[in-house]
Amino acid sequence: MSALASQPVRVLISGLGPVTGLGFGMDDLVEGMADFTVMRDTELMAERLRRAFGIVRDFDLSEFTKTRRPYLDPQSRCALAGAAIALESAGVEADEVDPWRCGLSFATVLGNLETQMLFQRQVDEKGIRLGSPVLFSHAYANSTNSILSIEFNLRGYNQNFCGDLLCGAQAIEAAALAIRSGKAELMLAGGADVTGPELLDRLRKGASPEAPLPAQGAALLVLESQDSVERREGYAFCELGAIACRGIRAEGSADATAEALRALVKEVMDEAHVWEGDIGVVFLSSGIAVHPAARDVEKRALRAFSQVPVATAKHFAGETFAAGFPLECAFAADVLNNGYVPPKVTFQSRRRGVEFWVEQQPEPMLGHSALVVGCTADLAAAAILRAL
């Protein structure tokens, strides 16, 4: 068990900012998922749905921030929208927080790839001497991080992760560590990956047919110390009891990997002081998105929770890369806050289009905590969210 268990600083989740193909904010996400639960469409409808699935609708950034900035990379625009929604849902007013104590922990798997591609094409066409400094400065992997920091005056602790599908979990872990160690009081944490049609099409062609479709998405959370929430008389959705990420590359066999994931789940449960009976719902972040072997690993690792409802936003929002784990956390926070069990929806063959059907209707949740789990070939991540 990590040293954080002895720390008195409670980390609360006070803001949720999802941006997905279903819309903007938790209401759109939940309503969008509800729409899916009554959908069992024809092949033709499924094909239409497939094309639009996971694509964030065109939007005017000035709906969320002071200016439109249509020139920004789509990833930056969606992250700005997500951050604005998260901060608004937290009710954070600029004058009630110290900007030097407010930070950002951001993640992106792909970076500002659209802008990078534009810059490269400009250099290829015009030559090495005629690259645009504006495009180049917005093509850095930390460009979106900087844009968010500037927009929301986040001058405190800052990190930027560019790893695999679970780097969004690493960003949340870093934010929690920063709050618990006293480096920050409030952290915007999460990730975004939004590519345009050309690159998204390439991502979709390269994806496993078993996996959810690569999609566009951003998900930012506001993490805050309990003191900070209380001082500004704010509201929190739930507590982030614990979060941890581990390397699982050295484990070798599926059994050993499953055992490592099981041990990680136990570790976060111990750290959060919850036991199996407290877990009312499990959210899966990435196992099903990788390959059947990973799904099998998760199944074995989570055997203790076989009677607990399992859910994932990936069925509804697609594979949103760095936003994936934060999106599950947002979903979990909303479920805990409202006390419902999310519908379980089965994802059928993508080759034939997209088909969904409901296996379970919403019902009251038993247990006061949610477990969010993710597993890739390299990393495992687990988080415990607890109702307040």
Add this chain to the structure above:
Amino acid sequence: MTTGTVYVTGMGAVSCLATGVRPFWDALCAGRCGLRPITRFDLEKSPYTISGQVEGFTIAPFEECGLSAGGQFASAASEMALADFPNDRLASVAVVLATNFGPAELFERELSLTPAARSELAYSLGRGFFAEDARRVADRLGAGGALLSISLSCASGSAAIAYALDLIRSGRAVAALACGYDSIQRVSWAGLAALRVMALPSNGSPATVRPFDVDRAGTIFSEGAGCLLLESERSVAERGATPLAEAAGGGANNNAHHMTHADKEGAGTAAVARMALADADVEPDAVDLIYAHATGTELNDAIEARAFHQVFGGRAAQIPVVGIKGAIGHAMGAASSLEAVAAVMSLREGKVPPTVGLRKLDPECALDVVHGEPRSVSVRTVLCNSAGIGGANAAVVLRSASAPAALP
């Protein structure tokens, strides 16, 4: 959160000056400069012709070794850092790689309009290019702990050290490699040139980096990798290792000011230094050496000096300060990692290398900048400062190592 001391127990360096920690350190202290004309790609008449390309290091084609050029630098520096680390403990070592551009040349191929160039790549867009570099470096090393890829522009190296320190303190890792790296490639060079922060030839002399000099005219970008192996006190004691230094504290923040314009007040730079000092539980008065970011650009050096005066008050002009970019250029993601390697050597050898390129100190940078000759000093606590585009700042505090506590 602190649970015991975290030590630096291994180091690696790949730079334009030399490869290997001892050769790198000796060349720094000898006041050598590793900046030379670029030969890696066609400059197409660009006026920016000088860089710090790594010499004496064979970069294998990707098709042969399965690693990007930067990944090869990172792998080599990490292998050096792990030289004395037992193989049977590698499965628990976390790898924190930090970079601006990662596998830049592979990105260029992936984003090219020619599908043939893309199809040869084993790197997958969907798995993340930065992650793929980290995965492949870790595979080569046999390191099985958590994999992290950090990208905070030119503050990446320090940010990686600071986060590796957090991972160990929090019990998430017992040992972690913090490795900053980057390589010079055509498209990123075009971008760096477009920023117009690089020095140009002047009065018939080749372009030079002159940190804190009254005539400084810009930086020169370079490449390489610097790596620190950080280890928990318990792990050091268990294997009877000799610590090289203590990784005492770190932090990272953002100016939240402008994407490319510096905050002239230096408030973010001062704040990140304070954050790192507080994390180390060290008073500013205890700092007796500063490894500055010192890019040699007009604004940044003055801002950094201003920030040091905010943090250290009247003592700022008495603390020895060194900048090594005159010798190795600005190695981007590797810059602050290589500076940290040099800082550990200063702690161990009581010596500060000269700031190559500095001839006449700018009065606006009223600091005790070591230049001309190396200086012998008694050093116990070093602050390493770094910054990057987009307002990123990161700082690390390193201290002389006392022997780890004996195991119970």
